Amino acid sequence: AQSVAQPEDQVNVAEGNPLTVKCTYSVSGNPYLFWYVQYPNRGLQFLLKYITGDNLVKGSYGFEAEFNKSQTSFHLKKPSALVSDSALYFCAVIIYEGSWGKLQFGAGTQVVVTP
């Protein structure tokens, strides 16, 4: 079955330290991958996407993600976390049903950045 997984419910990191949020996927064909962030009582905001090309994708707010085909992963990273990065992060992959694709979301990872 095609799916996306976020193995960590929560990630805790101290401000200034590197932040990594993990995502793995299972799709047939080429993977189209996305990261979104959600602040409390708000909608999801787009961070970045991988469609094709360079394996390292740069996005909003200093975030980047590394696509690794052999490990079927698309981990989100930030070199130096801020307290304001505390939020819920969702990885998503496009699943195709015929010619039209829908986004399937992971369960989300809560990031807590402590001062």
Next chain:
Amino acid sequence: DGGITQSPKYLFRKEGQNVTLSCEQNLNHDAMYWYRQDPGQGLRLIYYSQIVNDFQKGDIAEGYSVSREKKESFPLTVTSAQKNPTAFYLCASSIVGQEPTGYTFGSGTRLTVV
């Protein structure tokens, strides 16, 4: 500015009542979606629509209904048949085409049964 507007932001419903959540977009997107979000459960797809006057059930459609009479609008009705409607509801839209695109989300409606 283009975007998706959900209203109201907060909604209270008495048991046995139907309520309708509004979702309007001015992005000229073809597809629209409704998700339900519960704590610790991520996003679950309720209904989606690729074109006007057509929509499909998602993973948890029971107790919900939708309409798509205009491209810009995709209202969701939470009926009395939905036994546990208290949740955060998110509307989204996307382009339908060959280029894979992500979704644009509204700010959500928090529904509480009182």
